[in-house]
Amino acid sequence: MHREPDGAIRVDESKCIGCWTCILACQFGAIKRGDNHVALKCDLCPGLEVPACVAACPNDALVLAEDLDADAEILPEVRKAQ
Amino acid sequence: MTHYHYLIVGNSVAGVGAAEAIRELDRERSVGIISDEPYHTHSRALIAFYLMGRLTKDGMNYRPRDFYQRLNIDALLGRRAVQISPDAKQLALEDGEEISYDQLLLATGGKAIVPPLPGAKLEGVFTFQSMADVEAVEEALSGCRQAVVIGGGLIGMQAAEALCELGRKVTVVELLPRILAPVLDQTASTYTASLFEQRGVRMITGIGVAEILEKPGEPGKVGGVKLSTGEEIPADMVIMSVGVAPRADLAKAAGLNVGRGIITDRSGTTSAPGIYAAGDCAEGYNRITGATGPMPILPRAYTGGRLAGQNMAGRQATSAGDIAMNASHFFGFPTMSAGIHDTTAPGVPAANYEIITDTRLHDDGYYQKIILRDDKIAGFVLMGSAVDRAGIMTGLMKEELPTAGFRDKLMGHKALISLPDELRRQRLKGR
Numbered sequence: 144m145h146r147e148p149d150g151a152i153r154v155d156e157s158k159c160i161g162c163w164t165c166i167l168a169c170q171f172g173a174i175k176r177g178d179n180h181v182a183l184k185c186d187l188c189p190g191l192e193v194p195a196c197v198a199a200c201p202n203d204a205l206v207l208a209e210d211l212d213a214d215a216e217i218l219p220e221v222r223k224a225q
Numbered sequence: 226m227t228h229y230h231y232l233i234v235g236n237s238v239a240g241v242g243a244a245e246a247i248r249e250l251d252r253e254r255s256v257g258i259i260s261d262e263p264y265h266t267h268s269r270a271l272i273a274f275y276l277m278g279r280l281t282k283d284g285m286n287y288r289p290r291d292f293y294q295r296l297n298i299d300a301l302l303g304r305r306a307v308q309i310s311p312d313a314k315q316l317a318l319e320d321g322e323e324i325s326y327d328q329l330l331l332a333t334g335g336k337a338i339v340p341p342l343p344g345a346k347l348e349g350v351f352t353f354q355s356m357a358d359v360e361a362v363e364e365a366l367s368g369c370r371q372a373v374v375i376g377g378g379l380i381g382m383q384a385a386e387a388l389c390e391l392g393r394k395v396t397v398v399e400l401l402p403r404i405l406a407p408v409l410d411q412t413a414s415t416y417t418a419s420l421f422e423q424r425g426v427r428m429i430t431g432i433g434v435a436e437i438l439e440k441p442g443e444p445g446k447v448g449g450v451k452l453s454t455g456e457e458i459p460a461d462m463v464i465m466s467v468g469v470a471p472r473a474d475l476a477k478a479a480g481l482n483v484g485r486g487i488i489t490d491r492s493g494t495t496s497a498p499g500i501y502a503a504g505d506c507a508e509g510y511n512r513i514t515g516a517t518g519p520m521p522i523l524p525r526a527y528t529g530g531r532l533a534g535q536n537m538a539g540r541q542a543t544s545a546g547d548i549a550m551n552a553s554h555f556f557g558f559p560t561m562s563a564g565i566h567d568t569t570a571p572g573v574p575a576a577n578y579e580i581i582t583d584t585r586l587h588d589d590g591y592y593q594k595i596i597l598r599d600d601k602i603a604g605f606v607l608m609g610s611a612v613d614r615a616g617i618m619t620g621l622m623k624e625e626l627p628t629a630g631f632r633d634k635l636m637g638h639k640a641l642i643s644l645p646d647e648l649r650r651q652r653l654k655g656r
Binding site: 157158160161162163164165166167168169170171172174175176180 | 270552559614616617619
């Protein structure tokens with residue numbers, strides 16, 4: 144589980160051994176037990192220009208927006224390394 | 226003399242957490258990480274998976290290979306720190322070099338306890354806590370048909386699972402009446418033991434080991450263990466997993482305040498100005514039980530390391546304490562616990578506890594137990610599909626929210642949507 148330069152937190156499936164400690168820690172219950180013991184979570188649809196859920200929303204209720212203030216103090220090279 | 230503004234002793238979770246927090250706030254001043262282990266930063270918690278062949282050594286890296294370079298950190302690996310001089314602000318290494326510092330973090334972790342049993346030094350007796358340990362066990366595997374694991378805690382049961390999966394005949398000997406007592410209640414412990422028994426692991430509880438025996442005709446080599454009952458169990462390998470103690474010798478010799486681990490205030494500062502401690506080497510404050518002492522859990526090591534790093538870099542931050550939590554998945558079966566899991570366990574303060582349980586063990590191992598104290602969640606144990614979305618309960622416990630308004634929603638499959646509207650809106654806005 145790591146933060147990528149675009150800000151999304153993604154799972155490296157080659158490294159996940161399915162200990163599920165992330166499920167115990169996530170206060171939003173956003174992480175699922177996937178097949179082959181790999182943690183699953185929203186990856187913001189990295190191959191798509193707009194995430195599928197946002198593209199499908201009929202009423203503009205779901206939007207993809209960035210909170211520019213939230214991580215402003217994290218230096219870009221640190222964010223990359225995490 | 227080499228000088229680092231920030232010097233970190235320890236290259237594991239707490240040390241890395243501190244380095245990342247420092248570099249978020251300060252990219253100019255020098256950072257050095259020193260470790261007696263020669264390896265790139267890796268996760269010790271994964272050594273059993275490495276032994277089972279489910280991960281390569283590179284797969285255990287806690288950060289990518291270019292971590293130190295990218296964060297502009299000097300990594301002094303394979304070099305042992307032997308003495309701190311707090312007044313001179315210097316650290317002496319075993320190889321004779323002295324390093325000066327402005328801010329020092331001790332993130333030295335824990336060491337496996339080796340009880341003074343007769344035969345503990347025989348060839349074929351291992352601890353199972355570090356990369357060096359698992360490398361030694363791996364090398365001895367070819368000569369091992371049967372193994373005895375002394376101590377049925379998390380480390381011992383992970384070693385037992387790995388050896389069982391590798392086709393070895395395994396016996397676990399636990400002195401306490403049940404395995405995994407520090408993290409599981411009676412029900413979950415019994416169920417977990419049955420998972421091992423179904424796979425042919427012999428589980429012996431409530432009985433101690435009197436001595437480790439030499440193999441007949443092969444002096445110096447382990448041949449088995451003798452229980453306090455007199456029974457002898459043959460073995461080509463013995464894993465000692467009776468516990469892990471904070472590595473606090475450096476701090477103690479330097480005159481720092483040390484109890485069972487290094488004592489710090491809520492900012493991670495030790496009794497010596499400019500010296501911090503974090504992770505398994507440092508004592509923690511358990512928010513749920515109110516106890517102070519060693520708390521060797523990975524999330525605490527990372528957040529404690531980050532906290533110390535922030536303070537070292539000049540941002541004042543404090544910790545409200547931590548919550549014990551653990552997730553395990555022996556033979557693929559998920560189990561989780563947090564906070565108090567057994568109100569009758571030693572160290573649990575007396576209070577009016579209310580316990581809600583849902584036991585369908587005959588089904589898929591589904592088990593849910595929530596312990597409430599003054600209407601707030603004080604702990605839980607979950608097994609099988611009850612573990613899904615467990616973090617919602619961890620969050621409710623951390624926030625100490627009264628549960629009366631949604632008590633009926635706590636059991637069964639937890640969903641954020643089932644919490645009261647106001648609470649859900651607060652969550653979505655973040656803290």
